[in-house]
Amino acid sequence: MTNLMRLADEPGVLELAVLIADAWQGRRLGRELFAHSMTLARSTGHHTLCVSVLSSSRPLVSAIGREVPAMATAHQGTISEIRIPLDDAAPANQLM
Template sequence: MSQVATYSVKTVLKDGTSIQIRALRGSDEADMLAAIARTGPQSLQSRFFILKRHFSEKERTFFMDVDFSNHVALAALVEEQGRDTVIGGGRYVIVEPGRAEMAFMVVDAWQGRGVGSLLLRHLTDIAREQGVRELTAEVLSDNRPMRSVFAKAGFKLARSDDPTTVHLSLSLGSAPPD
């Protein structure tokens, strides 16, 4: 099992709230679906580029069947009413050797508090350690909050043929020697 598959850190949001960032587990599916249910239509459209509430079995399998090599996913959790609750998630998927595409989603009530930035930072560190040389993301042009998160992390605007989306890219440098 990959060391990334057991990744788990406790950290603190900028408002002092304790948060756990950890590897997504197969047992998280119900909690992930509950997080989506607590996410508004605008946020879901920003993440999936269409209004999405329900996922096919194939889609759920893709989102939950993470190998922590070519597909790495982290969940953000906080304690609410005595139990850990998923409030967001982020992932990257290798699209070609050395290059991965990232995506994030944060429950509406937790947006603007630094959850996405923390997920991005942890995923970037993991990607770098795993030899990924470039991270990319597609973001809706009008999704200014997410564009800001990526910009603060050093992502640069790349060419986009679609006026409704922007392509962002971050170079992580060369791959470490074997």
């Protein structure tokens, strides 16, 4: 499941939420949904994706960082907020 939600107090920014059932993990589905979300966000005129993850989820943060080196990460307690500038991010077709 993927959800993109506009942030009312930040025009041009979308919050991305992705949920992959355990049975579907490890099949590149998350990567495909992430790439599709980037394409959709760009096509609707947004400039940034915002993703909140558990700070302990280092493999996920590392995977996003490999795909989008220009990301910015801020840590608040157990949550890491990742901001992905869409102008500088790799084109979605390069994420596959």
